[in-house]
Amino acid sequence: MDLAFLSPLYEHPGSWASAYVGLSRHDEDLRTRRRPAAEAVARRLRERGADEATCRAVHDAAAALERGSEPYGRALFAHDGEVVLQVSLTRAPPWGLVRWGTLPHVTPLLDLAGEDPVSLVAYIDRAGAEFELRSAVLREEAGQVRVGRQWPMHRARASDWSERRFRLEAEDTWEHNAREVAEALAGCQAETGADLLILCGGERECRSVRERLPGHLRDRAVRAAHGVGSRLLPREVEEVRARHVRERILAEVDRYRSARTPGEERRAAAVEGVPSLIEAARGHRLAELLILPDGPDTRREVWIGEDPARLAERRTELSDLGERHAWPARADDALVRAAVVTDAPVLSLAPVREETGREVPAGGMVALLRRR
Template sequence: MELAFLSPLYEHPGSWASAYVDLSQHGEDMHSLRRLTADAVARQLREQGADEAICRAVYDAVASLERSAEPLGRALFARDGEVVLQVPLAQAPPRGLVHWGTLPHVTPLLDLAGEDPVSLVAYIDRTGADFELRSAVLCEEAGHVTGSRQWPMHRAKASDWSERHFQLKVEETWEHNAREIAGALAACQAETGADLLILCGQERECRSVHEQLPAQLRDRAVEAAHGVNSRLLPREVEEIRTRHVRERILAEMDRYRSARTSDEERRAAAVEGVPPLIEAAREHRLAELLILPDGPDTRREVWIGEDPDLLAERRGELSDLGERHAWPARADDALVRAAVVTDAPVYSLAPVLEETGEGVPAGGMGALLRWR
């Protein structure tokens, strides 16, 4: 999961409130329902030591969600009496997931916001295509392309030379339009940064567009089995998106397993456990961080300084590094902060736990390294 959008949370040191709010319950009196939720969140923060300005800011933000169209939930992060960031959730969070601490508690986002590929869905026919941008919380039109050739479109029965010639013209029209659709789809992908392309339509049209895509996009494209008018298509699109996420995480786990093998100098390109991860984070060597959110090491206390690369197992170690200030923090939140500021993606292993088995990093956290 790319977490660059979390960067505003790490621009200023200080205590943070993190609240994951369930919006899946709906009733006639949404005003009262959200106020009750806001009361519960503010009360939990107050009990954990948050000041009144933070409690009021979070209360107001949660209470205002009575007008939200999001069906599942939202995460809110606040400091100094202000809600700094709100993130829509792809799953309803468990009740009571509220945290007050030195760092924002972002690890639950890995599963609740989800490894959510931005998907570009193309509804294709022989004359053109409609594009739709889709994620767990987004579904919006992304453009339309009409092929410059609109005739001839349909084959005739081949019985003489003229009709066979007409069929060739039909084939040329299809292929010409497929090239234009593929070009427009590639341009839309470049503009939106979509991770996945889903081609919907008749098999012939989808295959032609797939083959005309630039080489670097063909592996990102998947052809749906159901046609545009099938009532099963929406479910299939979501299944394709889910399968894409699982395959991507499994591929990262395969890379991680291979990287754990030491070279001739007994150095590995992957590490696990808090001490080696801290060392790698201090040296900016984290290439990818892998986390099992309920792993035992995620809750371990570590010590952090103002800069994201200043973290240690013990407070005294930061003094040895010349850091004058030190605060306790959860190990997962400290390591995620270090990953975010060095542009290292973070993946939750929860979706593939059954398939990875013994390959999960010890303690629930591991990393691929930029260098050994």
């Protein structure tokens, strides 16, 4: 997950409020529940020592969600009486996820708002295709293509010469049409930036279109198992999207495990454990950070300075590094800050835990390293 959008959270030192406010569109008493939720969030922040101006800002932002359209809720990050950033969630957060600390608590975003690939669904038939954009919070039409050659479209079954010629012409027509659909689909992907292409239609039609996509899109295209002749259900789209995310993360974990083996320079390209991760962050060597949001190492206390690369296990270490100020912080929040300011992506290890036979690193935090 690219967390560059979190950069504003690291421009102002000081204490931060982090509140994950959930909304359920299925509750009959939705309106009556949201205001108590806003009040409960503000109350929890006060109990944790937040200043009144920041509590009020978070309360007002949470109450304003009553007029919003998000199905799951938002993460609110506030500092010094101002909500600096709001992030729409793609999953409902657990109740009471509120923090007050030196750094914004952003790790839950990895599971609640991260890895939400925008999918471009193509409903394909012999006459063209209709396109639709889908994500956890989005569903909108994205255009259509009607191909120019629409006759003959269906193959004859008999085997005499004239009907055989008709069959060949029908196949030639569809091959031409499949090329037009593929070109239109590739153009729509370029325009929308969709991460995943879902092809819905007959097996032969979908295969023909996929084969004619540019090489860099072919691996992103998958055929839906259902939905031929009808619109895909949200559940079917979600299954395809979830499988895509899981496979991507599992591939990154396999890459991490391979990188742990020292190379020709007798130096591993991956590390795990808080001490090694801190050392990598100090040297600006984090290439990719992988975190299990509820892993045991995430809650460990570390010490940070104003410079995101200045972090240590003990406060005295920061003094040795020349830092005049030091504050305690959660290890996951400190390492995510270091990753964000150096443009290193961060992924959740939660899908790995769900896979049979795959073990999550004991501490729950690992990293791939940049080359020196």
